[in-house]
Amino acid sequence: MTLHQTNFYAFRLMYLRVILLFSASSLLCLQLVAITATTPTNETDHLALxxxxxxxxxxxxxxxxxxxxxxxxxxxxxxxxxxxxxxxxxxxxxxxxxxxxxxxxxxxxxxxxxxxxxxxxxxxxxxxxxxxxxxxxxxxxxxxxxxxxxxxxxxxxxxxxxxxxxxxxxxxxxxxxxxxxxxxxxxxxxxxxxxxxxxxxxxxxxxxxxxxxxxxxxxxxxxxxxxxxxxxxxxxIFMNKLSGTIPSSLYNVSSLQTFSVSNNQLNGTLPANIGLNFPNLQNLLFAGNEFSGSIPTSLCNATQLQNIDLGKNKFLGPVPTNLQNLPYLFLLDLSDNYLGKSLHFLTSLTNCSKLNTVDLSTNQFRCVLLNSIANLSTQLTELYFGGNELFGTIPTSFENLVNLIVLGLDDNHFMGIIPTSFGGFQKMQLLALSGNKLSGEIPTFIGNLTHLFKLDLHENKLEGTIPPSIVNCQNLQFLVVSQNNLNGSIPQQLFGSSSLPLVLLNLSHNLFTGILPFEVGNLKNMIELDVSNNHLFGEVPSSIGNCLTLESLYLQGNSFEGAIPSSMTSLKSLQRLDVSQNNLSGSIPKGLEKLPLLENLNLSFNNFEGEVPIEGVFKNISAISLIGNSKLCGAIPKLQLPKCFVKVMKPRNSVGFKLAIIIVSIVLFFILFSSFLVLYWMKNSKKKASSMVSTTNLLPSVSYKQLYQATSGFSLSNLIGSGSFGSVYKGVLHPEETFIAVKVLNLQHKGASKSFMAECNVLRNIRHRNLVKILTCCSSMDYGGNQFKALVFEFMTNGSLDIWLHPEIDSEDQSRDLSLLQRLNVAIDVASALNYLHNHSVPPIIHCDLKPSNVLLDNDMVAHVSDFGLARLLSTDDSSQKQTSSIVIKGSIGYAAPGKIF
Incomplete structure (x- = not known):
């Protein structure tokens, strides 16, 4: 090949390389342009937001x-x-x-x-x-x-x-x-x-x-x-269903500070070197499993430990005696195990100056509780020894533990009297001494424990009566003194006008005499009352019908006489009623069959007569007992009672019989006419006095704590609405599991307190199927010490009319639609409510804020008018009517009260 040809081919090759390079560059540029065109920009972010x-x-x-x-x-x-x-x-x-x-x-x-x-x-x-x-x-x-x-x-x-x-x-x-x-x-x-x-x-x-x-x-x-x-x-991983043993590799993770596996189904033993492997461990929480074996002494080498919870397992004793190596120990819970008979290890706790809670209950400790208990930290607030086999007298040295809030010495074998040193427990809230052999009287210093919330002294050998000083315990809600030898009459101080806020009162199996005081009706928050197996007599007081929250009432084994008071049929929360083994007579109140929650009724061994109801609890043969009442008849066939005899009056034609009829008719007419005059006078008097009554006192009240628990701490997930005067939360009121709506007033908003009073004023007396029913109210202080006001209503499962007419755009509301018939029914319901408020309520009531969001629908789509925060009560007197008039429009924008502007 000639030199000319060689140069030609070289040039051609170079030319092709340049062309290829240029093409590649062009293609790369086109790709970059394409990528740039599709890459998200800040406009993409704008649209996404x-x-x-x-x-x-x-x-x-x-x-x-x-x-x-x-x-x-x-x-x-x-x-x-x-x-x-x-x-x-x-x-x-x-x-x-x-x-x-x-x-x-x-x-x-x-x-x-x-x-x-x-x-x-x-x-x-x-x-x-x-x-x-x-x-x-x-x-x-x-x-x-x-x-x-x-x-x-x-x-x-x-x-x-x-x-x-x-x-x-x-x-x-x-x-x-x-x-x-x-x-x-x-x-x-x-x-x-x-x-x-x-x-x-x-x-x-x-x-x-x-x-x-x-x-x-x-x-x-x-x-x-x-x-x-x-x-x-x-x-x-606590509160799951995990099983098996803890992997040995996990016990070697020396960086662990919190090791929490409580409340599973785990088993196995703790490694002997556990405290050496965890130098940084602060929380060891193994409760509620099936761990066994001994508690290793090396555990106290983990000197940073603050909380040890090994309760509810199968650990065996003894307890390590080197607990003094844990200076930061705050909680020690070894309850419900098998930890031997000795409590000598308590001495080693004297160095634990931060100790707050010690729970040694339900083990097998069998010894005397020594005075060395006084050497425990004065910071101790909770101390539990219940469910052991401790004996001897209760040490007087407990008085050094001045910050105790809870002391459980129940279900042991303690003897002697309740130490007078207990009178120094100024912060005590729960004192459990039940299930022992304590004797003497209930000491009067109990009245010094003004923070006491629960006092349990049942199953001892206490004598005398309940000291009147107990009325000073204004926070006492649980009082249990059953199964003792207490005598005398039941102190009226328990039920007086400044009665204790008792929720549970158990005086059963004692020697109390006399009557059940009429003042028992003052216990507005009572859930359980047990005075059974005493020597009480007289009639059951009719005031018992005022205890509207009562769920369990035990009166059996006394000498009560007379009839069951008809007021008892108003106890809508009642679940258990036992009046057996008394001298009660008369007929069984028919209203008992209408109590919706009554599930256990014992009327046996009395002198009841007449027809037995057949509805409600009376339909369940296993839920009622009627034996020992020979004059009862009727009832459901399974009870095999005789049929009731109906006495037919034969007509009489004698002149005397006709004369008697005329005289009786005249007397009845006179009585009816007199009753009409009396009722008319009482009605007018009630109108005049109604403005002088503190309306909020006529509603049963609940505590802030109850509403806080019912709404899960006023959780956002339970918020169902909010308005100018506050927010509304869904909740479940325990223990009756009642679904409620809680309207919490925003007291920072001008006029909120006035709205609260107005709503209480309106709702306290009115009753109509198309008006929302108020259950109770709360005027108290919250946990931050701030004023708190709330109203509690029946919960309406289908929400407001507004969300049916204007459904929100979310997955939950898309299916909501009202048929023509439903709309007509809602309109009729609302009209019926307004007719009642305007024409049949005394005094007449003007709602002033009627709108779809204030119309609530229950489970059957029945409408209920709600939110009376702006309502006005109208006087029938013309002069006062003029005084309440104003040209100011109240209510929501876009809505005004029909008929008049107030």
């Missing part, structure tokens, strides 16, 4: 009102953007009572690093699209109402450090895929409905410091792989 807002229809604080086009989205409330790209990096809407679902469009916020939606009411599922957020580091969705499973797509978020999903309604298993999140530090899942086993793949999370999965339904064994987490500090 608007979609998120659409899925949150309930925003009581109008937090999302700033999410509009009047400003750039990086200035929207709860939004944080990065400086470089102006993309959303954080979404923080914690605690604003938002209610809605989490939009799948959240997955388009690809620069998100932090999501904080905790303490709201989000429902529905966690969208799988959240797995698109590969930059996400922290996910806080705790304390909502989220359902469904944990998205397995979370495993795509490789930068996740914190996952907080506790207090929701999540189901299913922990996704195995979460084991790939190598940067994860905290995985918190308590208080859900999760099930299945703990996946061994979690053992791969080498950065994990916290694993919390309490209050779920996990089953199976704890995986051995969990022991690979050498940085684990917090391990909590």
């Amino acid at each position: 608007l979609k998120f807002k659409e899925s949150v229809p309930h925003d009581p604080y109008n937090i999302l009102s700033s999410w509009n086009d009047s400003m750039h989205f990086y200035n929207w409330h709860g939004i944080t953007c990065g400086r470089r790209h102006q993309r959303v990096t954080a979404l923080n809407l914690e605690g604003y009572k938002l209610r809605g679902s989490i939009s799948p469009d959240i997955g388009n916020l690809t620069f998100l690093r932090f999501i904080n939606l905790q303490n709201n009411s989000f429902y529905g599922k966690i969208p799988q699209e959240i797995g698109h957020l590969f930059r996400l580091q922290q996910l806080d969705l705790n304390n909502n109402s989220l359902e469904g499973e944990i998205p397995f797509s979370l495993s795509n978020c490789s930068n996740l450090r914190f996952i907080n999903l506790y207090v929701n309604k999540l189901i299913g298993k922990i996704p195995v895929e979460l084991g790939s999140l190598m940067k994860l530090k905290k995985l918190q899942l308590p208080i859900n409905n999760l099930a299945g086993g703990i996946p061994p793949s979690l053992g791969n999370l080498s950065s994990l410091t916290t694993f919390a999965a309490a209050y779920n339904n996990f089953v199976g064994n704890i995986p051995e792989a969990i022991g690979q987490l050498k940085g684990l500090e917090f391990f909590s």
Whole structure:
């Protein structure tokens, strides 16, 4: 080949390379353009946030009102953007009572690093699209109402450090895929409905410091792989259904500070070197399992221990005597085990100056309780020795434990008197001395224990009577002195006008004499009253019908006479009634068959006569006892009582008979006419006096604590509505399991107190099937010492008319629709209520705020008018009518009271 040809081919080759390079560059540029065109921009974030807002229809604080086009989205409330790209990096809407679902469009916020939606009411599922957020580091969705499973797509978020999903309604298993999140530090899942086993793949999370999965339904064994987490500090799986033994590898994780496996089905023994392996351990919580063996003495080498709970297991004694090595010990619970006979280890607790609670109940300790008990920490507030075999007298040295709130010495063999030193327990709230052999009288110093909440002295050998000084215990709710030798009459101080707030009073199996005081009707909060097996006589006081919360009433084994008072038929909460073995007579009140909750009725061995009712509790042969009443008849066939004889009067034609009829008719007419005049006078007097009565006192009251517990601490998940004067919560009032609606007044709002009084004024006397029924009220102080006012109503399961006419755009309300017939029925119900208020109530009542949201629908779609906070009571006197008139319009914008403006 010539030189010319060689140069030609070289040039051609170089030319082809340039062409190829140019083509590749062009193609790369086209690809970059295409990528740029499809890459999410801040406009993508803008649209995603608007979609998120659409899925949150309930925003009581109008937090999302700033999410509009009047400003750039990086200035929207709860939004944080990065400086470089102006993309959303954080979404923080914690605690604003938002209610809605989490939009799948959240997955388009690809620069998100932090999501904080905790303490709201989000429902529905966690969208799988959240797995698109590969930059996400922290996910806080705790304390909502989220359902469904944990998205397995979370495993795509490789930068996740914190996952907080506790207090929701999540189901299913922990996704195995979460084991790939190598940067994860905290995985918190308590208080859900999760099930299945703990996946061994979690053992791969080498950065994990916290694993919390309490209050779920996990089953199976704890995986051995969990022991690979050498940085684990917090391990909590209590209140599940896990079984088997704890893996030995987990006992070697020296970084553990909290080791909580209580209330499962675990077994095995504690390793001998447990205290040496856990130098940082602060909380050892193994209660409520089936652990056995001895408590290792090495446990006290874990000198940082604060809480030791090994109760309700099968541990054997003795208890280690080197507990003085635990200077930070706060709680020691060894209850319900088999820990030997000696209490010598108590001496070793004298160095534990921070000790607050000691529970040694229900073991097999059999010895004298020594005066060395006085050397325990003065910070001690709870001390339990109940259910052992301790004997001798109760040490007087208890007086050194001045901060005791709870003392349980019940079910032992203590003898002698109640020490006078107990009079120094100024903070005592619960004193349990039952099931012993104590003698003497109930000391008068009991009246010094002004914080006493429960006093249990039953099953002893106490004599005398109940000291009148007990009336000073104004917080006493539980008083149990049954099975003693107490005598004399029942002190009226228990029931006086300034009566104790007793919930349970048990005076049974004593030697009390006299009558049951009429003042028993003052016990408005009483749930159980037991005066059985004494020597009481006289009639059962009719005032017993005032104890409207009463569930159990035991009067058997006395000498009561007369009839069962008809007022007893008003005890709608009554579940158990025993009046057997008395001298009661007359007929059985027919109203007893209408008590909805009555499930046990014993009327045996009395002198009742006449027809036995056949409805309610009387239909259940196993729920009633009528033996020993020979003059009863009728009843259901299974009771095999004789049929009732109906006496037929034969007509008489004698002049005397006709004359008698005329005389009786005249007398009856005179009595009826006189009764009419008396009733008319009483009605007018009642009108004049009604304005002078403190209306809130006529309603039964509940405590703030009861409402706090009924609504789960006024949880956001129980919030069902809010208005200008306050918020309404759904709740369950224990122990009768009554569904209620609690209207909590916002006392910071001007006019809220006036609204409370107005509503009490209106609702205290009116009764109509189409008016909401008030159950009770509460005017008290909350736990922060602030004034608290609330009204308690029947819970209406179908909500307000407003949510049926204008359903919210969420999954729960889409199916709501009212037929023409239902709408007509609702209109008739509302009209009926207004007719009653305007024309039949005395005095007439004007609602002043009638609107769909103030019309509630019960389970049968019957309408009830509610919210009388702006209602006015009209006087029938013309002059006073004019005085209440005003040109100010009250009520909601868009609504006005029909007929007149007040």
